[in-house]
Amino acid sequence: MKPHRRIGTRTEELMDAIRTRIASRALATGDRLPSVRAFAETMGVSPSTVVEAYDRLAAEGVIRARRGSGFYVTGANMPPLSVGEIGPRRDRAVDPFWVSRQSLDADGTMAMPGCGWLPAEWMPNAALRRGLRELARSDSSILCDYGSTRGSLKLRRLLLGLFADEGIEAGANQLLLTGSGTQAIDLICRYLLHPGDTVLIDDPGYFNFQALLRAHRVEIVGIPHMRSGPDIAAFEAALHAYRPRLYITNSALHNPTGATMSPQTAHRLLSAAAAHDLVIVEDDILVEFEPSPSPRLAVLDGLDRVIRIGSFSKTLSASARCGYVAARADWIDGLVDLQVATSFGGPSPMATELLADVLAGGSYRKHIGELRQRLARSRDQAAQRLASLGIVPWTMPRGGFYLWCRLPDGLDSADIARRCMDEGVILAPGNVFSISQSAAPFLRFNVAQMEGDRVYEALRIAMAATR
Amino acid sequence: MKPHRRIGTRTEELMDAIRTRIASRALATGDRLPSVRAFAETMGVSPSTVVEAYDRLAAEGVIRARRGSGFYVTGANMPPLSVGEIGPRRDRAVDPFWVSRQSLDADGTMAMPGCGWLPAEWMPNAALRRGLRELARSDSSILCDYGSTRGSLKLRRLLLGLFADEGIEAGANQLLLTGSGTQAIDLICRYLLHPGDTVLIDDPGYFNFQALLRAHRVEIVGIPHMRSGPDIAAFEAALHAYRPRLYITNSALHNPTGATMSPQTAHRLLSAAAAHDLVIVEDDILVEFEPSPSPRLAVLDGLDRVIRIGSFSKTLSASARCGYVAARADWIDGLVDLQVATSFGGPSPMATELLADVLAGGSYRKHIGELRQRLARSRDQAAQRLASLGIVPWTMPRGGFYLWCRLPDGLDSADIARRCMDEGVILAPGNVFSISQSAAPFLRFNVAQMEGDRVYEALRIAMAATR
Numbered sequence: 001m002k003p004h005r006r007i008g009t010r011t012e013e014l015m016d017a018i019r020t021r022i023a024s025r026a027l028a029t030g031d032r033l034p035s036v037r038a039f040a041e042t043m044g045v046s047p048s049t050v051v052e053a054y055d056r057l058a059a060e061g062v063i064r065a066r067r068g069s070g071f072y073v074t075g076a077n078m079p080p081l082s083v084g085e086i087g088p089r090r091d092r093a094v095d096p097f098w099v100s101r102q103s104l105d106a107d108g109t110m111a112m113p114g115c116g117w118l119p120a121e122w123m124p125n126a127a128l129r130r131g132l133r134e135l136a137r138s139d140s141s142i143l144c145d146y147g148s149t150r151g152s153l154k155l156r157r158l159l160l161g162l163f164a165d166e167g168i169e170a171g172a173n174q175l176l177l178t179g180s181g182t183q184a185i186d187l188i189c190r191y192l193l194h195p196g197d198t199v200l201i202d203d204p205g206y207f208n209f210q211a212l213l214r215a216h217r218v219e220i221v222g223i224p225h226m227r228s229g230p231d232i233a234a235f236e237a238a239l240h241a242y243r244p245r246l247y248i249t250n251s252a253l254h255n256p257t258g259a260t261m262s263p264q265t266a267h268r269l270l271s272a273a274a275a276h277d278l279v280i281v282e283d284d285i286l287v288e289f290e291p292s293p294s295p296r297l298a299v300l301d302g303l304d305r306v307i308r309i310g311s312f313s314k315t316l317s318a319s320a321r322c323g324y325v326a327a328r329a330d331w332i333d334g335l336v337d338l339q340v341a342t343s344f345g346g347p348s349p350m351a352t353e354l355l356a357d358v359l360a361g362g363s364y365r366k367h368i369g370e371l372r373q374r375l376a377r378s379r380d381q382a383a384q385r386l387a388s389l390g391i392v393p394w395t396m397p398r399g400g401f402y403l404w405c406r407l408p409d410g411l412d413s414a415d416i417a418r419r420c421m422d423e424g425v426i427l428a429p430g431n432v433f434s435i436s437q438s439a440a441p442f443l444r445f446n447v448a449q450m451e452g453d454r455v456y457e458a459l460r461i462a463m464a465a466t467r
Numbered sequence: 468m469k470p471h472r473r474i475g476t477r478t479e480e481l482m483d484a485i486r487t488r489i490a491s492r493a494l495a496t497g498d499r500l501p502s503v504r505a506f507a508e509t510m511g512v513s514p515s516t517v518v519e520a521y522d523r524l525a526a527e528g529v530i531r532a533r534r535g536s537g538f539y540v541t542g543a544n545m546p547p548l549s550v551g552e553i554g555p556r557r558d559r560a561v562d563p564f565w566v567s568r569q570s571l572d573a574d575g576t577m578a579m580p581g582c583g584w585l586p587a588e589w590m591p592n593a594a595l596r597r598g599l600r601e602l603a604r605s606d607s608s609i610l611c612d613y614g615s616t617r618g619s620l621k622l623r624r625l626l627l628g629l630f631a632d633e634g635i636e637a638g639a640n641q642l643l644l645t646g647s648g649t650q651a652i653d654l655i656c657r658y659l660l661h662p663g664d665t666v667l668i669d670d671p672g673y674f675n676f677q678a679l680l681r682a683h684r685v686e687i688v689g690i691p692h693m694r695s696g697p698d699i700a701a702f703e704a705a706l707h708a709y710r711p712r713l714y715i716t717n718s719a720l721h722n723p724t725g726a727t728m729s730p731q732t733a734h735r736l737l738s739a740a741a742a743h744d745l746v747i748v749e750d751d752i753l754v755e756f757e758p759s760p761s762p763r764l765a766v767l768d769g770l771d772r773v774i775r776i777g778s779f780s781k782t783l784s785a786s787a788r789c790g791y792v793a794a795r796a797d798w799i800d801g802l803v804d805l806q807v808a809t810s811f812g813g814p815s816p817m818a819t820e821l822l823a824d825v826l827a828g829g830s831y832r833k834h835i836g837e838l839r840q841r842l843a844r845s846r847d848q849a850a851q852r853l854a855s856l857g858i859v860p861w862t863m864p865r866g867g868f869y870l871w872c873r874l875p876d877g878l879d880s881a882d883i884a885r886r887c888m889d890e891g892v893i894l895a896p897g898n899v900f901s902i903s904q905s906a907a908p909f910l911r912f913n914v915a916q917m918e919g920d921r922v923y924e925a926l927r928i929a930m931a932a933t934r
Contacts, residue, residue: 030662064533100807104616108608120611128610132603132817136596141575143595144587146785149571179646179788182811190682195497195662211808215657318613321646321788321815340567341678344649348788350599351815 010045014053017043022062022073030195030217033063033071072196094414094429096207102426111458113449114417114428116255117318118401122374122448124358124367128317131357135350142353146345149336151177151324152352158359159310159324166287167299173329174303176336177346181285181311181323182208185248187335188281188307188325189216190342193245200238200247202230204404204433204442206255206283209248222435223247225254227395229261232268239276246279252294253286256433256444257404258397266295273305283309285323288368289375289399303327312355315368320351375401378447385456386445389463394442403445411466413443419462425455477512481520484510489529489540497662497684500530500538539663561881561896563674569893578925580916581884581895583722584785585868589841589915591825591834595784598824602817614816616803618644618791622823626777626791633754634766640796641770643803644813648752648778648790649675652715654802655748655774655792656683657809660712667705667714669697671871671900671909673722673750676715689902690714692721694862696728699735706743713746719761720753723900723911724871725864733762740772750776752790755835756842756866770794779822782835787818842868842915849914852923856930861909870912878933880910886929892922 021027033039033054040047054071057063063071103115135142150156156175163170178184193199195217201209203222213220221238224231230249238244251261261269273280282297287310298308303326311323325335339346358364382403383393390408397403407413413429420427430442449455488494500506500521507514521538524530530538570582602609617623623642630637645651660666662684668676670689680687688709691698697716705711718728728736740747749764754777765775770793778790792802806813825831849870850860857875864870874880880896887894897909916922 066531066533097804097807100811101616104613104807104812117613120607123607123611125607125610129603132599132610136599136603140587140590140592142786143592143599144590144784144786146571146584146780149568179650180810180812182809183646186809195684208808208811211804215805215808217662313613317611317817318812319609319611319816321812321818337564337678338682340564340571341675341682342649342653343647344567344675345571345647345785345788348815348818349786350784350818351788 010049011052011056014039014043014045014049015057018053018057019062027073031073032069032196032219033073035070094417094432096210096432098417098432099207099426099428100211102421106426109424111425111449111454113445113455114426114443115446115449116428117314117446118371118448122371123315123317124363127358127361127363127367128354131354131361134357135354138353142349145349147347147349147352149340149345150175150332151322151346152349152356155322155352155356155359156324158356159326163326166293166296168303168308168326170303170326171329174326174332176325176327176332176339177352178323178325178339179321179343179347181283181309181313182212183343184309184311184323184325185209185281185283186212186215187338187342188309188327189213189218189246191331191334191338192279193218197246198242198244200235200242200244200278201435202249202254203435204256204430204439205248205435206250207428207432210435213248220435225257225259227257227259229254229259229265230269232265232272235269236272239272239278243276244278246281247273248281248283249297250283250286251297252284253289253397253400253402255283255286256402256428256430256442257394258400258402259395260290260294260398261297263295266297266300270297270301270306278305280306281309282306285309285311285314286400288315289372289401291372291376291399294398298326307331312359315371316355316358320347320355322347322351322355372399375399375448378450379403382445382447382450385450386459389456389459391443391459401446401448403447405443405445407441407443408463409441411463412440414440415466416443416459416462419465420458423454423458423461425458477516478519478523481506481510481512481516482524485520485524486529494540498540499536499663499686500540502537561884561899563677563899565884565899566674566893566895567678569888573893576891578892578916578921580912580922581893581910582913582916583895584781584913585838585915589838590782590784591830594825594828594830594834595821598821598828601824602821605820609816609820612816613812614814614819616807616812617642617799618789618813619816619819619823622789622819622826623791625823625826626793630793633760633763635770635775635793637770637793638796641793641799643792643794643799643806644819645790645792645806646788646810646814648750648776648780649679650810651776651778651790651792652676652748652750653679653682654805654809655776655794656680656685656713658798658801658805659746660685664713665709665711667702667709667711667745668902669716669721670902671723671897671906672715672902673717674895674899677902680715687902692724692726694724694726696721696726696732697736699732699739702736703739706739706745710743711745713748714740715748715750716764717750717753718764719751720756720864720867720869722750722753723869723895723897723909724861725867725869726862727757727761727865728764730762733764733767737764737768737773745772747773748776749773752776752778752781753867755782756839756868758839758843758866761865765793774798779826782838783822783825787814787822789814789818789822839866842866845914845917846870849912849917852917853912853926856923856926858910858926868913868915870914872910872912874908874910875930876908878930879907881907882933883910883926883929886932887925890921890925890928892925 036050040050198219202225297306307327394404417427417429428444430439503517665686669692764773774794884894884896895911897906
């Protein structure tokens with residue numbers, strides 16, 4: 001009897017493990033379960049035990065077999081989609097929403113070295129105020145109407161000029177203005193993905209890509225991110241193994257690492273993508289922050305299978321709520337319809353008029369130049385002060401505002417982040433960026449939000465307390 | 468041989484019919500095919516013929532059986548989602564995108580009696596200009612930051628005050644500001660629906676609901692709309708037959724008919740919804756346009772299973788891009804996360820500050836009162852002038868700007884709309900509002916866009932030419 005009982009117990013343990021993953025939304029409706037072989041390896045059991053567990057869960061209706069393609073989670077009695085509940089939800093749960101929840105709703109008393117934007121006083125306030133007074137005199141159509149489906153032609157032309165400077169020759173029909181950079185990626189996912197498709201992201205990579213993709217009910221595969229860009233061997237292996245539809249990345253000033261893709265990696269990545277008919281979304285929201293342009297996938301590829309995403313939130317104003325997509329003209333046509341169906345239009349015509357005004361104004365280049373210099377100084381200073389606490393940058397970025405840093409041995413960034421929260425300091429702990437949860441010793445710092453002693457003092461106290 | 472050949476032929480005809488529906492996107496990936504019995508009845512063939520056709524298409528990989536739940540369209544080699552291609556796409560195809568495509572991108576030379584908004588000069592331009600000058604002096608956080616995840620507390624409090632006047636007592640945690648009314652509905656659909664769910668809409672009903680729902684890969688069932696609201700017997704029958712998850716409607720000043728739900732229909736509808744655990748989205752975007760409030764589902768229900776949607780696009784400014792959702796607090800929590808994941812926040816803090824300023828200003832009530840009076844005059848005038856052409860309102864609405872009118876016998880509104888387009892007049896032909904395509908003799912007119920003779924003259928010419 002003993003072996004039989006033991007097999008039964010293992011099977012039930014496996015079934016419980018799967019039920020827990022479904023309850024906690026680690027596996028959502030429509031998600032494919034791991035292959036029998038992979039799950040057997042992960043759990044250290046024989047494949048036959050996994051087969052038995054899957055068959056019994058299928059009999060219960062919890063999962064369902066599809067001919068030739070494995071087992072899927074059914075939607076039976078599923079409560080509403082809750083993208084935040086990737087793990088069990090608690091106050092201050094350190095999940096991909098940690099940073100957004102804490103920083104977007106922070107009151108003015110918090111320090112925010114974990115947030116992903118510049119302080120409001122670093123933005124071109126004088127130019128924005130001048131633009132608003134100008135806007136008060138503009139046509140009633142700009143003040144009151146929905147605007148055209150692709151967004152302000154004036155702003156699109158200015159963007160196309162910036163693209164041309166980088167070497168991208170594109171037409172106005174290859175550009176769509178959206179309500180934000182995130183919304184641009186969301187539209188692309190809706191347009192190109194079907195539930196159950198596989199999407200590659202970087203590990204570590206921007207946390208909101210995970211949250212966004214979960215809303216699309218797709219499988220997410222992480223590609224280890226190196227100092228020269230994605231691990232190209234892992235990338236090629238993933239193309240073979242998973243036949244992904246999309247890869248979402250930042251090539252330069254990567255979020256969170258600050259790394260910049262090497263020309264060799266960029267070329268090899270595009271060749272592999274072409275061989276596997278993979279579409280790439282290059283989120284280039286920090287394009288203006290590099291001292292000189294590094295290789296861009298959109299430039300090399302000429303907007304064929306690479307889609308460029310951008311926004312004005314980091315350079316001019318996040319409050320304006322305007323992003324954009326540059327892509328093949330036929331894809332833009334499809335995205336236009338989709339944006340009308342789901343938002344009845346793009347960004348505010350008032351906001352795009354204001355942005356165009358500031359962008360075309362004489363002070364824009366000067367503002368960007370000053371931001372770069374100020375960030376270079378802040379970066380050096382933050383790196384030095386963090387080093388004195390034993391917190392060391394993984395790489396020194398060429399620009400932007402992020403520093404991806406490793407804590408002294410044995411310290412867990414989620415612990416440190418929870419403790420710093422009690423001191424009124426919002427951090428960005430490593431694992432919110434890691435689909436494999438392998439970045440526990442890391443923190444992402446925003447050097448623009450670290451003036452004064454407060455952040456360093458909170459870190460010192462938290463580190464001392466957790467040792 | 469003959470009977471055998473005939474059976475073969477019928478099977479192949481059925482297979483072709485299904486292939487055509489898939490190619491034209493009438494059936495999209497993941498859509499469930501009609502049941503064998505239903506499809507046999509529709510096509511006038513025996514169930515065994517349908518079974519044979521389904522089995523052969525499944526063998527080809529075009530559709531796929533799921534145990535116990537019928538046949539589904541597979542995604543094999545499907546091109547990207549194209550919500551506009553519900554029917555074959557042509558220039559000026561009269562589909563649910565006809566009105567949006569034509570009116571949003573119209574240049575200033577077109578007359579737009581088919582569009583869904585007021586002329587910019589009817590909006591409170593002076594108050595908006597004053598508000599923009601005020602905005603130019605506001606805090607840099609309003610000009611530059613993302614804003615809180617639920618949107619401006621100032622604007623939410625003003626809205627809650629308006630709700631209280633109607634009899635809805637709700638807390639600030641029951642309200643989420645969004646980028647538009649449409650985006651509010653889109654978030655709700657993402658939160659509550661799974662692909663393959665069934666959703667009820669009105670027939671005729673607002674065309675963009677069809678376009679939006681198609682992006683969610685759900686089944687759409689139309690409920691005939693009467694002068695007292697939805698046909699309640701058909702509504703109850705649909706609850707039994709399809710177990711829908713959601714019903715999306717306008718209770719008062721219904722788009723396109725202008726009808727207002729009777730108290731009896733409202734009560735019976737809510738009782739039926741409770742019995743079947745149906746959630747109702749009440750799109751109340753024209754709430755301010757009634758001379759006195761008629762029964763609202765959200766008021767009767769107290770925001771339990773009814774979700775209220777609204778926007779400022781029809782009363783203050785569409786350019787501000789701001790809508791809202793009022794619902795149960797736990798649903799709002801889920802929608803907040805979803806809006807962060809897919810848009811990284813809600814409407815522009817600048818825009819919500821501007822709207823709050825105008826809404827709180829002394830002139831708001833006066834502006835709304837003037838709009839109502841002006842619309843009442845325009846409605847009477849348009850009804851008279853249309854009647855002289857033999858075009859007769861189906862009902863006389865209590866407010867708002869729509870007149871749903873029947874053409875003289877034998878005339879097709881899509882023909883008239885195509886011809887009027889050549890005269891620079893954009894119409895809203897009946898079938899863009901009808902999931903059953905049963906509204907060909909109807910047109911929706913926007914009485915605020917019909918000053919002067921141009922629209923009437925174009926209609927006269929088009930009607931004469933098509934007779």
